[in-house]
Amino acid sequence: MIELENITKKFPGADSFSVDRISFRVNEGNICVFLGPSGCGKTTILRMINRLEEPSSGNIFVNGKNVLEVDPSGLRQSMGYVIQQIGLLPHRTIEQNVGLVPELLGWEADKTRKRVRELLEVMGLKPDEVVRKYPHQLSGGQMQRVGVARAMAADPPIMLMDEPFGAVDPIVRIRLQDEFLSLQQKFQKTICFVTHDINEAIKMGDYLIILNQGRLIQMGSPIDVLTSPADEFVLSLIGEDRGVKILDLTRCETLMEPMRETPDDLMGSGCFVQSIQPVKLALEVMMKKDSDHVAVCREEKVIGLLSWKNIKKHINRVSGEDE
Ligand SMILES: Nc1ncnc2c1ncn2[C@@H]1O[C@H](COP(=O)(O)OP(=O)(O)OP(=O)(O)O)[C@@H](O)[C@H]1O
Ligand SMILES: [Mg+2]
Known part of the structure; x- marks a missing residue:
């Protein structure tokens, strides 16, 4: 667990605070995403967590x-840090780059070599092609x-990731996000994840922390932030298609009317979705099947009916419009 208590950072000579009285908690096994415009303090927060910067006041x-009372090098070894702009050492091979922390920790060469290959493979690279x-x-x-x-590399329980997928095109980025999320299902690390991109934030975050000019503007789950943005600034970060993003995050079971049988043979005609699938998918099925409702199933049994009318009501409710 990571906890910041009233953290402030003012760099020497600066006339304003880079981080201004920020408090939050990241629970074990969660991904907490920091989102906000350039210069709002995201990198500075990560660097204070692993003590590459010292806070001006407050506790971590x-x-x-x-953290101010533990040995900084030990602290850093317990946290994986993906720095903005990747930061690989240019004159070291990929094998040496990945094996950096294990080497610092004094692992035996064989163990490190094995670990490096295993991780490159986990990350979808062919070890034999890249290690040298x-x-x-x-x-x-x-x-x-x-x-x-x-x-x-050293299997740290905590990962600090500063725009880890920032340097790739959108298609590769989506693939890296998906792969990372499926790894996270298995490894359950505690992760602080920085991004500029609202879509990435919504997809990756169990929890979002939205910052502007060093201040914490809003924190909450992606669906909380989308359904009740704190102010105009958050609304502008979310962008135009708030309704679509909400439909992407809302499960069909949330909006369905529970029932055991559907009025017509929706199952037989393929007009159904799974209860945990997003409402956006239900809309796609409706369009494809030219129907204004779909059956909602769990383990092949019908548990409810989701209608276009209910979806519309939900969108109107969250965007504060009348029906
Ligand atoms: N070493 C430093 N000395 C002085 N000022 C700094 C230093 N590091 C950061 N700052 C200032 O602190 C503020 C926050 O910087 P930070 O790098 O944390 O922003 P960021 O949110 O990570 O931005 P970006 O999205 O561009 O990476 C900025 O105004 C920056 O100029
Ligand atoms: Mg930064």
Whole structure:
């Protein structure tokens, strides 16, 4: 668990606070996403958590221990850090880059070598093809994968990830996000994840922290932030298609009317969705089947009916419009 208590940071000579009285908690196994415009303090917050910067005031606790009272190098080894702009060492091979922390921790060469290969593979790279290469010989997406592998090398319980997928095109980015989320299902790390991108934030975050000019503007789950944005600033970050984003996050079971049988043979005609699938998918099925309702199933049994009317009511309710 990571906890910040009233943290402030003012750099020497600066006339304003880069981080201004911020408090929050990241629970074990959660991904907490920091979102906000350039210069709002995201990187500074991560760097204070692993003590690359010292706060001007306030306290930071990691697993109940005050980080200002523990040895900084030990602290950093317990946290994987994917830095903005990847930051691979240019004159070291990929193998040496990924093995950096294990080497610092004094692992035996064989154990490190094995771990490096295992992680490169987990990250979707072919170890034999990349271990002897240098960073400049890889594509942006490959480098980003190596950056994440390096942060995971010593299996730290905590990961600080500063725009880890920022340097790749949108299609590769989506693939990296998906792969990372499925890894997270397995590894359940405690993660602080920085991004500029609202869609990435909604997709990756169990919890969002929205910042502007060093201040915390709103925190909450993605659906909380989408359905009740704190102010105009948050609304502008979310962008035009708030309704669509909400439909992407709302499960069919949330909006259905429970029932055991559907009025017509929706199952037989393929007009059904699974209860945990997003409402957006139900709309796609409705369009494809030219129907204004779909059956909602769980384990092949019908548990409800989801109608276009209910979806519309929900959108109107969350966007504060009358029906
Ligand atoms: N070492 C430093 N010395 C002085 N000012 C700094 C230093 N590091 C950051 N700042 C200032 O602190 C503020 C927050 O910077 P920070 O790097 O945390 O922003 P960010 O949210 O990560 O931005 P970006 O999205 O562009 O990476 C900025 O105004 C920046 O100029
Ligand atoms: Mg930054």
